[in-house]
Amino acid sequence: MLYINGDIITMNAERHIIANGALLVRDNRIADIGKTSALVKAYPSEPTTDLGGKLVIPGLIDTHVHLAQSLLRGCADDKSLITWLCERVWVLQGCFEGDDGYAAARLCIAEMMKSGTTTFLEAMCADRYNFDRVAQAVEESGIRACIGKIVMDVGTYATQSPFSMHPGLIETREQSLLGTLAAREKWHGKANDRIHVWFGSRTPGGVSVQLFKEMTQLSRERGIRITMHCAEVEADKQYFRQGKSMTSF
Template sequence: MLYTHATVVTVNTKREIILDGSILVQGSRITDIGKSNTLLSKHKEEDMYDLSGHIVCPGLISTHMHTAQTLLRGAADDLELVSWLCERIWVLQGNFTTEDGYAAARVSIAEMLKSGTTCFLESMFADRYGFSGLCHAVTESGIRGCLGKIVMDTGKYAGDGAWAMHPGLIEDRETSLLGALRMHEEWDGKADGRIRVWFGARTPGGVSTALYKEMTSLSKEKNIPITMHCAEVKADREFFAALDPPHTPMSYCESVGLLGPQTVLVHMVHLDDSDIKALAETGTHVAHCPTSNAKLASGVARVPDLLAAGVNVGLGTDGAPCNNTNDLLQEMKLAGIVHKAISYDSTLVPAETVLEMATINGAKALGLDSEIGSLEVGKKADFIAVDMRKVHLQPYYSPISALVYSVTGGDVSMTVVDGKILVEHGKLITMDEEEVWKQAEIHGHDVVKRAGLAEKVKARWPLV
C-alpha cells in the first residue's frame, strides 16, 4: 500500500518532516518514503491510500501501563497512594479471575490502538489474571506488546507491614519468577514477533534481595528485559535509607544487578544527583508517567535533569485507576507542560522532546529502536494518521506542536502495526469494539461486587 499526501513526521535521525509525503509499505516494512510526487511516479502499480489533511507519525510507544487495571477505571479516584493501593486497587485486583484479565487486556488494547499506541510495556501482569489470555489478546488485536510477568515473593510495599497486599495477589518464587520463565518459553517471539515477554518485578520491599539477584542473573543469561516501579513516593526513598547499609534508590538497584540497558525503571520521582548519574552511566531507561504522579500526589520526576544527564526517558500512561485513560497523546501534553509549571522555565521539555519520548525514546527503552520508533526505510510499518480537518485542530503551524499540545486520541483516524491497518476512520478493524466494551463493563462491575466495594466506588454525590 502507498499512503499518500500526508504531512509525515519521520522522527528519523535528521528529524525531517515531509510535507505532502508518502510511505510505501510492503509486507510489514516501510520500503520507500518521501515526497508524494516522487513516490507516485515510482510506484504507479501500488494500491494507494489518500491521507490528505492528515499528520502521520510513528506509532506511539507506552513504556508503562497496567492492562488489568482498565477494568478499575474510576474506582479509586482522589486517594493518596496507601489508601489507593491497600483499600481499593489491591483488593479489587486480588479478586480477579482469568476471564476478567482477558476482558481487561482487550479493552486496554482497544483503547490504545484507537488512540494511537502501537506498542506497550505491560508492567506486571499477575498470575491470577491469566498471562496467556493477555498474549492471546495481543495476538488477536495486532498490537505490539512487551509483557511483564510479575516477579515477587513478599506481600508488602516498601517493607512496611501496614502496607500489606491482598492475599489474592501474593505470589512466591515458583509462581512468579519461574512462572515468568515458563511464559517466556511459551510466548516470547510469538504473534509474528510482536510479543516479547519481560520480567515485571515488584517494587523494592515486595521482592527479596535474593530473588532480585536471581532474576537479574537470569535476565542476563536468557536476555530477558526487566521493568520495575521505583522511587515513586517518599516512602520508597525512606525504605532505601533504612536498609543496612543505607542506600539511595539507585545504589540499591545497582547492588542487586538491576541497572543496565535491559531495564526500564518506572516513575523515578524521588532521586538525588547520584541516582541520576548512575542511570546515565549504566544506560538504564526511565518511564515517565506525569498524570499518575500528579493524581496520586507522588510528586514530579526530575525529567529535565534526567534528559540533561543523557538518560533515555520514555513515556507511559500507567493504569486507568490513576490516570483514567490509556491515551498517550493526552499524556504527551502534560509531560510537555508540568515541568514548565514547577520550574518557571517555559523552555524545558519542548514539544519535540515530548514526541521523542513517546516514539524513538520508547523504542530504545524496549530495545526495539532498530525496528520501530521512527519512519524510515527498512523499519516496521508502525504508524498512525491523525485527521487534522477539525475545528479544534485548525489552524496549526508546527505539526509537532499540534500533536503534543492539541491532538487527543479521539483524533486518530488510522493505526497501522506491522503493515496491517488495525484502525481505519477511527474504527477498530481487528476487534468487535462494542463486544469489547460491553465485556469490560460486565467484568468490571463483577470484580467490584466480588471485592465487596460496590458502595465505596460509586459516585459520592446522591444517585437519585
Template sequence: MLLKNATILTMNANRDILTNGAIAVQGNRIVALGKTSALEARYPSEESLDLGGKLIIPGLIDTHVHLAQALIRGCADDMALIQWLCERVWVLQGNFTHDDGYVSARLGIAEMLRSGTTTFLESMLAHRYGFDGIAQAVQESGIRACLAGIVMDIGTYATQTNSMHPGMIESRDTSLLGVIQMHDKWQGAANDRLHVWFGPRTPGGVTSELYREMSEIAHQRQMGITMHLAEVEADKIYLQEKFGLTPVDYAESVGLLGPRSVLVHMVWLTSAEIEKLAATGTHVSHNPSSNSKLASGVCKVPLMLERGVNVALGCDGGPSNNDYDLIREMKMAAILHKAVTLDPLIVPAETVLEMATINGARALGLDHEIGSLEVGKKADLVVIDLARLHTTPAINPVSTLVYAATGGEVDTVMVDGQIVVRQGRLLTMDEHEVMREANQHANMLYQRAGIDLKPRWPIS
C-alpha cells in the same frame, strides 16, 4: 500500499518533516518515503490511501501500562497512594479471574490502538490475571507488546507491612518460574509483535536474593526488566532504613541497572543517582499524570535529559491516570515541568514527541525496528486528522499535536504493516462488545471484592 498526500513527522536522525509526502509499505516494512509525486511514479500500480493532508507520525510507544487496571478505572480517585493500593486497587485486583484479565486487556488495548499507541510495555502481570489470555488478546488485536510478568516473594509494600491483599501474593516459584514458562511459550509470537519481560515488584515485595536471581536469568536470556522505583518518598525511606542505600544504589546492588532495564516513576532521586542511570544506560519511564494525581511528586526529567538519561513516556493505569491516551499524556509532560521550573522553554513539544516515539523504542531495545518512519523499519504508524476546531490552525504540526490534540483525532493506525484502525474505527475488535463485556465483568468484580463505589455527592 502507498499512503500519500500527508505531512510526515519522520522522527529520523534529522527529524525531517515531509510535506505532500508519501510512505510505501511492503509486507510489514517501510520501503520508501518521499514526495507523493515521486512515489506515485515509482509505484503506479500499488493500492493507495489518499490522506488528504492529514498528519502521519510513528506509532506511539507507551512504556508503562497496567492492563488489568483498565477494568478498575476510577476505582480510587482522590486517594493517597498507600490507601489507594491497599484499600481499593489490590483488593479489586486480588479478586480477578483469568476471564477478567482477558476482558480488561482487550479494553486497554482497544483504547490504546484507537488513540495511536502501537506498542506498549505492560509492567507486571500477576499470575491470577491469566498471562495466556492476555497474550492472546495482544495477538488478536494486532498491537505490539512487551508483557512483563510479576516477580515477588514478600507480601508488603515499602514501609507498609502486611499490606497486600492475599489474592495478590505470589511465591518465587509461581512468579519467577511462571514468567520463564511464559517466555518459553510466547517470546517472539505474533510475527515477533510479542516479547516477554520480567516485572518485579517494588523493593519491599522482593528479597534481594530473588532480585539477583531474576537479574541473572534476564541476562542469560536477554530479557528486559521493568520495575516501579522511587515513586513515593516511602520507597526512599524504606531502602535507606533497611539497606542504607538510595533507590538507584540498591537497584545497582541487585543487578537491576543497565540498557535492558526500564525503571518507572523515579521521582525521589538525587543528582548522583541520575548520573548513575546515565552511566549504566538505564531507561526511565516518565508518568506525569499518574505522579500528579497521586501526589507522588515530580520526576526530574529536565535534569535526566541534560545528563543523558533516555526518558520515555507512560500512561500508567486506569486508577492512577484514568485513560491510556498517550497523546494527552504528551501535553501533561510538556507543561508540568514548565510550571515546576518556572521555565517556559524547558521540555519543549519536540522533546516530548521524542519521548513518546524514538525514546520509547530505545527503552524497549526496538529502536532499530520502530520509533521512527524510515526505510527498512517496521510499518508502525498513525494518521491524525487535525482538521478539527481545537486543532485549527495547525501551522506547526508538532506543537499542535502535543498541546492541542487528543487520541480522538486518530484516523488510521497501522501496526506491522496491517491497518488495525481505519477512519476512526477499530478493525480487529468490536468496540461495543469490548465495552459491554468490560461493564459486566467490572460489576461482578466489585461485588466479589465487596466494594460499593458511589459518588461523594447524593444520588436521587
C-alpha cells in the same frame, strides 16, 4: 497502496518532516516515502488513499502499562497512591477471575491502538490475570508487547508495613520467578516476535534480597530484561535510605 497528502514525521537521523508527503506500502511494509507529487509520478498505477493533510507518525511506545487496571478507572480517584492501591485497586484486581484479565487486556490494547500505540510494556502481569490469555490478547490484536510477569515474595508496600497487597495478588518465589521462566518458555518470541516476556519485579520492598539476587543472576545468564517500580512514592525513598540499593545486585 500509496497513501498521499499527509505530513510525515519520519524520526530519521536528520529528523526530516515531509510536508504533503506520501508513503508506499507493499507487503505490509513501507516500500517508499517522499513528496506526494514525486511518488504519484513514480507509481502511476498504484491505488491511492488520500490522508487529507493528517500527520503520519511512527508508532508510539507506552513503557508502563497495567492492563488489568483498564477495568478499574474511577474507582478511587480521591486517594493517595498507596491507599488507592491497598484499599481499592488491589482489592478489585485480587478478585479477578476467569477471563477478567483477558477482557481488561483487550480493552486496554484497543485503546492503545486507537491512539497510535504499537508497542507497550506491561509492568506487572499477575497469575490471577491468566498470563496465557493476556498473551493471546496480544497475539490476536497485532500489537507488540513486552509482558512483565510479576516477580515478588513480599506483599507489603516499601516501608509501609501496615499496608499490604490483597491476598488474591500475593505470589511466592515459585509462582512468580519460576512462573516467569515457564511463561517465557511458552511465549517469548511468539506471534512473529511481537511478544517478549520480561521479569516484572514488583517494587523495592516487594522482592526479598535473596529473590532480587536470583532474578538478576537469571537476567544476566539468559538475557531476560527486568522492569520494576523504583521511586514512585516517598516510602520507596525511605526504603532505599535504609541501605538497600538495587545497584548492589
